[in-house]
Amino acid sequence: MGATRKESVFISKNLYSRLILEAKSSMPNEACGLLSGSGSKCTRVWPMRNTEPSPFSFAIDEGEKERAVREMHERNEAFIGLYHSHPNGLPVPSQDDIDHAPDVFYFIISVGGAEEGIRCYRIRGRQVMHLTIIVE
Structure with a gap:
């Protein structure tokens, strides 16, 4: 059985910071949006x-x-991601996230909370794969 290559996603420092800011500005509620x-x-x-x-x-x-x-689409971009925040919680998918993730x-x-930051996942058929975020 061979090792599987971990998938990566790329994001600029500016967008990474913007996601943190969006989450903080929505406190105490969850923030949400698209990428x-x-x-x-x-x-x-x-x-x-x-x-x-x-x-x-x-x-x-x-x-x-x-x-x-x-x-x-008018800007020649594709819908490639969804984000939301977990105020005071860990950046891991909840059961609801797993059940409904596109x-x-x-x-x-x-x-x-105790851990501030961003994690990225692919959720397919209720299988959760943690991805590496590369901040450029």
Whole structure:
């Protein structure tokens, strides 16, 4: 049985900092939004309104999401990621995250707790794969 290569996702220092800022500004509730780019490189953050504001969950309005994805395509970008925060929690997927995650890069931002930072995952068929974030 051979070793598997760990998948990576690329993000600029500016976008990484913006995700942390989005999470902090939404405290005590979860922040949420989309990321666009190409391949495994994130190039733009699209903050979304959390339609169910809570420290423990988030929901994105489908109409708002569809409008953002259309604008991404107009800019020749693709919808490649989703983010949300875990205020005062670890940046690991909850069971709800696993059950409902789309097949895109899944960023979880932890602020206000013991561990502050961002982790990224791919969740396919309820299988969770932790990815390496390369900050450029």
